[in-house]
Amino acid sequence: xxxxxxxxxxxxxxxxxxxxxxxxxxxxxxxxxxxxxxxxxxxxxxxxxxxxxxxxxxxxxxxxxxxxxxxxxxxxxxxxxxxxxxxxxxxxxxxxxxxxxxxxxxxxxxxxxxxxxxxxxxxxxxxxxxxxxxxxxxxxxxxxxxxxxxxxxxxxxxxxxxxxxxxxxxxxxxxxxxxxxxxxxxxxxxxxxxxxxxxxxxxxxxxxxxxxxxxxxxxxxxxxxxxxxxxxxxxxxxxxxxxxxxxxxxxxxx
Numbered sequence: 075x076x077x078x079x080x081x082x083x084x085x086x087x088x089x090x091x092x093x094x095x096x097x098x099x100x101x102x103x104x105x106x107x108x109x110x111x112x113x114x115x116x117x118x119x120x121x122x123x124x125x126x127x128x129x130x131x132x133x134x135x136x137x138x139x140x141x142x143x144x145x146x147x148x149x150x151x152x153x154x155x156x157x158x159x160x161x162x163x164x165x166x167x168x169x170x171x172x173x174x175x176x177x178x179x180x181x182x183x184x185x186x187x188x189x190x191x192x193x194x195x196x197x198x199x200x201x202x203x204x205x206x207x208x209x210x211x212x213x214x215x216x217x218x219x220x221x222x223x224x225x226x227x228x229x230x231x232x233x234x235x236x237x238x239x240x241x242x243x244x245x246x247x248x249x250x251x252x253x254x255x256x257x258x259x260x261x262x263x264x265x266x267x268x269x270x271x272x273x274x275x276x277x278x279x280x281x282x283x284x285x286x287x288x289x290x291x292x293x294x295x296x297x298x299x300x301x302x303x304x305x306x307x308x309x310x311x312x313x314x315x316x317x318x319x320x321x322x323x324x325x326x327x328x
Contacts, residue, residue, distance in 0.1 A: 081105070081120070087125045096123065105231060109133075140191050147197030150298060158197040161214055162190070165226050187227035199228050207310050210235035218242055218286040219318045232315050238307065241272060241300055254328045255292030256285050267292045272303055286326075293324045304328070 084096045094116075098106035102120045112132035122128045124229065132144045140162070142149060147157040167174050169184045190196045206212065215234045217223045223230045252258055257266045259281070265288040267279035279295055282288040304311075304319035 143192040143194035145194035253289040
């Protein structure tokens with residue numbers, strides 16, 4: 075018969091270097107350990123404890139912020155990453171990876187809300203809000219519903235088909251000092267306006283004597299284009315996305 079009293083209080087470290095202490099020992103296959111760093115209590119096996127394979131679900135393994143938590147949402151299934159986890163982790167990459175923000179400066183100062191530090195909360199939101207559109211890749215967006223928003227959160231995010239999301243891509247690193255949609259032509263000292271038509275084709279909108287007139291032409295075209303595409307997808311996208319697209323205004327400083 076096992077002497078449980080000899081093992082209560084036993085200390086070990088898991089493979090991540092986290093201290094764990096046995097606080098309850100029922101039998102070899104049923105013990106409870108306390109992770110001193112996070113304060114969590116986890117049921118495990120004694121052999122998992124001794125070999126260090128017990129994991130703390132509250133260990134902040136994603137950029138020292140995100141953690142898996144306890145619940146039904148797992149990071150992988152049959153050695154393949156779950157789509158909920160893949161989307162969740164990529165959200166942290168966009169916000170906290172120095173390399174990613176250097177490559178895509180528009181993500182500088184973006185953050186993840188405290189509620190979504192816990193993967194379980196994000197996984198639940200994902201399942202409640204995800205939808206499919208045929209032949210479209212769905213993407214998580216943070217700033218169509220609330221223009222200029224920098225926080226990924228349940229209230230600010232929505233899933234959008236890729237071709238809608240591309241409508242709002244500003245390509246700041248390529249634009250230079252001129253307003254969005256405007257390019258300076260040195261050959262004639264004038265300004266050209268152009269805009270992607272939503273099908274990957276850049277539409278020429280005209281040549282103007284000043285950048286303000288060129289921007290106005292771009293603004294009118296882009297706002298009408300967004301409304302047209304909103305109407306096209308009205309019956310397949312969430313109502314809040316449709317409304318946000320319909321009232322979207324292009325600003326010269328976008």
